[in-house]
Amino acid sequence: MHATNDWCQWGDEGTVCVSAGEAKNIPPYPGPNKMRDCYCTVNLDQEEVFRTKTLEKSLCPFYGEDFYCEIPRSFRHLSFYIFDRDVFRRDSSIGKVAVKKEDLQKYHGKDHWFPLQPVCADSEVQGKVHLELRLSEVITDSGGVCHKLATRVLECQDLPIVNNQCDPYAAVSLLGPSRSEAKKTKVKRKNNNPQFDEVFFFEVTKPLSYTKRQFDVEEDDVDKLALKVDLWNASNLKFGDEFLGEVRVPLKVLGQSGVHDAWYFLQPRDNGNKSVKADELGSLRLNIVYTEDHVFPTEHYNPLRDLLLQSAHLEPVSASAAHILGEVCREKQEAAVPLVRLFLHYGKIVPFLSAIAHAEISRTQDPNTIFRGNSLTSKCIDETMKLAGMHYLRVTLKPIIDEICTDHKPCEIDPVKLKESENLDTNRVSLNGFRCPPVPIIFKHISCFANFKESYMAAFYDYFNEQKYADAVKNFLDLISSSARWDQKSIETPIMLKEGFMIKRAQGRNRFGLKNFKKRWFRLTNHEFTYHKTKGEGALCSIPIENILAVERLEEESFKMKNMFQVIQPERALYIQANNCVEARDWIDILTKVSQCNRKRLSTYHPSAFLNGHWLCCKLSADTAPGCTPCTGGLPANIQLDVDGDRETERIYSLYSTYMAKLVKMQEACGSKSVYDGPEQEEYSTFVIDDPQETYKTLRLVISAVQTLEQQHMQYKRDKFRKTKYGSQEHPIGDQSFQCYIRQQSESSTYSI
Numbered sequence: 228m229h230a231t232n233d234w235c236q237w238g239d240e241g242t243v244c245v246s247a248g249e250a251k252n253i254p255p256y257p258g259p260n261k262m263r264d265c266y267c268t269v270n271l272d273q274e275e276v277f278r279t280k281t282l283e284k285s286l287c288p289f290y291g292e293d294f295y296c297e298i299p300r301s302f303r304h305l306s307f308y309i310f311d312r313d314v315f316r317r318d319s320s321i322g323k324v325a326v327k328k329e330d331l332q333k334y335h336g337k338d339h340w341f342p343l344q345p346v347c348a349d350s351e352v353q354g355k356v357h358l359e360l361r362l363s364e365v366i367t368d369s370g371g372v373c374h375k376l377a378t379r380v381l382e383c384q385d386l387p388i389v390n391n392q393c394d395p396y397a398a399v400s401l402l403g404p405s406r407s408e409a410k411k412t413k414v415k416r417k418n419n420n421p422q423f424d425e426v427f428f429f430e431v432t433k434p435l436s437y438t439k440r441q442f443d444v445e446e447d448d449v450d451k452l453a454l455k456v457d458l459w460n461a462s463n464l465k466f467g468d469e470f471l472g473e474v475r476v477p478l479k480v481l482g483q484s485g486v487h488d489a490w491y492f493l494q495p496r497d498n499g500n501k502s503v504k505a506d507e508l509g510s511l512r513l514n515i516v517y518t519e520d521h522v523f524p525t526e527h528y529n530p531l532r533d534l535l536l537q538s539a540h541l542e543p544v545s546a547s548a549a550h551i552l553g554e555v556c557r558e559k560q561e562a563a564v565p566l567v568r569l570f571l572h573y574g575k576i577v578p579f580l581s582a583i584a585h586a587e588i589s590r591t592q593d594p595n596t597i598f599r600g601n602s603l604t605s606k607c608i609d610e611t612m613k614l615a616g617m618h619y620l621r622v623t624l625k626p627i628i629d630e631i632c633t634d635h636k637p638c639e640i641d642p643v644k645l646k647e648s649e650n651l652d653t654n655r656v657s658l659n660g661f662r663c664p665p666v667p668i669i670f671k672h673i674s675c676f677a678n679f680k681e682s683y684m685a686a687f688y689d690y691f692n693e694q695k696y697a698d699a700v701k702n703f704l705d706l707i708s709s710s711a712r713w714d715q716k717s718i719e720t721p722i723m724l725k726e727g728f729m730i731k732r733a734q735g736r737n738r739f740g741l742k743n744f745k746k747r748w749f750r751l752t753n754h755e756f757t758y759h760k761t762k763g764e765g766a767l768c769s770i771p772i773e774n775i776l777a778v779e780r781l782e783e784e785s786f787k788m789k790n791m792f793q794v795i796q797p798e799r800a801l802y803i804q805a806n807n808c809v810e811a812r813d814w815i816d817i818l819t820k821v822s823q824c825n826r827k828r829l830s831t832y833h834p835s836a837f838l839n840g841h842w843l844c845c846k847l848s849a850d851t852a853p854g855c856t857p858c859t860g861g862l863p864a865n866i867q868l869d870v871d872g873d874r875e876t877e878r879i880y881s882l883y884s885t886y887m888a889k890l891v892k893m894q895e896a897c898g899s900k901s902v903y904d905g906p907e908q909e910e911y912s913t914f915v916i917d918d919p920q921e922t923y924k925t926l927r928l929v930i931s932a933v934q935t936l937e938q939q940h941m942q943y944k945r946d947k948f949r950k951t952k953y954g955s956q957e958h959p960i961g962d963q964s965f966q967c968y969i970r971q972q973s974e975s976s977t978y979s980i
Contacts, residue, residue, distance in 0.1 A: 241519030248512035272353035273387035322508035352472035489954030492961030553603030555889035563606035775822035785836035
């Protein structure tokens with residue numbers, strides 16, 4: 228997938244796809260066993276968003292796991308931690324890989340071995356702080372004049388949550404010759420976006436006579452002084468308070484005005500980035516694909532999008548804009564991903580796939596190779612199956628596979644693969660004994676029908692050769708091939724869709740009950756949404772799917788907690804906090820999908836909570852007041868929910884822009900006489916061109932649309948660069964990706980993509 232330019236790296240949201248391959252040369256455990264039980268986490272700054280399985284008893288664990296997500300917030304580092312699981316104590320960190328956001332392009336789409344670095348509390352920082360400094364003259368009681376620095380600590384944002392808590396305070400001191408003042412703010416409990424708004428005064432110069440109104444620079448030169456602000460997490464543990472980050476502001480930034488107001492990114496301590504020798508802690512193999520796009524309003528994409536959507540109906544399809552994209556991209560997969568998502572969004576995926584499939588069949592000489600090569604058709608079919616079928620297979624087959632793995636019952640019935648200690652008849656009984664829900668059993672039947680050519684499968688033929696199974700297959704095929712909408716509950720047996728621990732606020736069903744927050748095990752099926760005290764116990768509360776009227780985010784200000792969302796029911800809303808931003812988005816998405824067929828879905832909702840007798844968002848006092856904000860869900864129950872058509876068109880534009888040289892060469896191929904008559908020139912032989920004139924016409928329109936969008940991106944960058952202030956809330960001081968862009972602009976007299 229294409230990654231955009233450096234400007235966008237500090238601008239808009241993006242997506243990340245990580246393949247966590249393997250680790251090697253992990254230092255042995257200091258004991259007789261030496262082996263470790265290791266797992267790897269993926270973190271946005273300090274927030275864990277993914278965890279691999281644990282590989283036991285290995286110093287070179289192979290994970291082979293992929294993680295993909297849309298990144299719902301800004302971040303500074305994409306980090307990877309290797310942990311050693313400990314049954315009796317807290318899991319210990321072995322090492323980490325932290326890649327700065329602006330450096331992600333260096334490793335884009337390539338396998339790379341990263342040396343593990345030590346995990347040090349002094350370097351584990353995230354968040355930003357808003358400071359205001361003011362230097363002023365003060366006349367003392369004795370008539371002398373001194374200069375004092377007023378330091379106002381206004382607020383912090385995005386501080387890390389350490390051990391499920393964040394109770395921050397700031398310590399402010401003035402650094403310089405013989406300076407040792409240190410003053411602290413109040414502790415803000417359970418708040419990682421604290422509002423301090425406290426002012427501290429520091430004497431910068433000694434009192435002088437009133438007539439001598441100047442700095443006493445003999446002992447303390449102002450330019451040598453600096454203000455230091457440390458953020459700490461107040462802790463009752465014996466290990467003391469935990470460091471969250473620091474900022475050092477040289478007083479020379481005050482300039483002639485004597486005033487400075489800016490946001491700063493928190494930084495690690497000076498000794499917080501100690502490096503180690505290569506491979507001392509081992510290394511981790513990763514493949515990182517990071518993309519970030521700026522998406523314009525939809526009308527900007529009309530010319531290019533119209534060209535793409537006409538692809539299914541253009542004759543021949545090889546002359547279409549979509550097929551041309553597959554021809555110029557280095558990897559067909561690059562083109563297939565955004566094309567499939569775009570055609571799915573606009574309901575044109577079936578005619579598009581049909582058109583390119585027929586074209587490939589007509590060109591194929593050997594029928595055994597149809598759809599098996601690295602073609603645009605095969606990649607588009609694969610991507611369509613991932614989007615339309617992967618989740619379905621996961622939620623239907625995963626419980627059965629987990630059961631087989633948990634019970635450790637041997638199910639191998641191929642005599643060649645049978646172990647010495649296993650019995651064929653016993654294994655057949657084990658395989659038959661697993662009870663599948665109705666939908667997965669269809670796949671099992673189809674799989675078995677398909678494998679009766681294997682002699683060892685013959686014993687199962689009589690079992691499946693009953694009319695009820697043939698009818699089940701027919702009914703299932705009728706169901707999934709119908710264009711009409713069907714209810715999730717038409718599947719009688721509940722299918723587990725998602726489960727996991729989250730924190731919920733008591734719903735107040737008991738009038739005198741306390742509305743506190745508790746950790747609960749949540750479980751979503753196609754029938755109901757429940758929560759339990761712990762996994763495996765009975766449900767404490769059950770919400771039928773038809774009672775879910777909306778699922779929306781909850782503004783952070785409601786409870787000073789991040790990653791919260793609300794499940795709105797007829798009489799109340801259930802407030803829930805997910806473990807991280809990615810989990811929150813996943814829960815909102817799947818709850819919205821499973822409930823969007825409900826007839827009584829709301830059109831408006833309250834984005835904030837009802838507290839202290841009123842809604843925090845609109846201030847209305849009636850708890851039954853209609854919502855003040857339009858709901859974001861409520862679309863038809865189909866794949867379109869997951870796709871932003873404009874964003875996919877922007878990504879296709881980025882691919883065209885990247886491979887512009889190939890587009891021009893393909894134009895030359897169309898114009899070359901060798902395409903019309905005689906053998907092709909070798910440099911043009913890689914292109915599939917069935918109709919040179921029609922292909923040339925499409926290429927001309929594509930290049931024109933891409934160039935227009937390119938100019939619009941250039942203008943957007945110019946305008947945004949002029950309006951952006953370094954030190955603002957959006958781009959705090961210490962934003963290295965923005966500094967990198969400024970440096971590029973200063974070295975160039977013209978703007979370019």
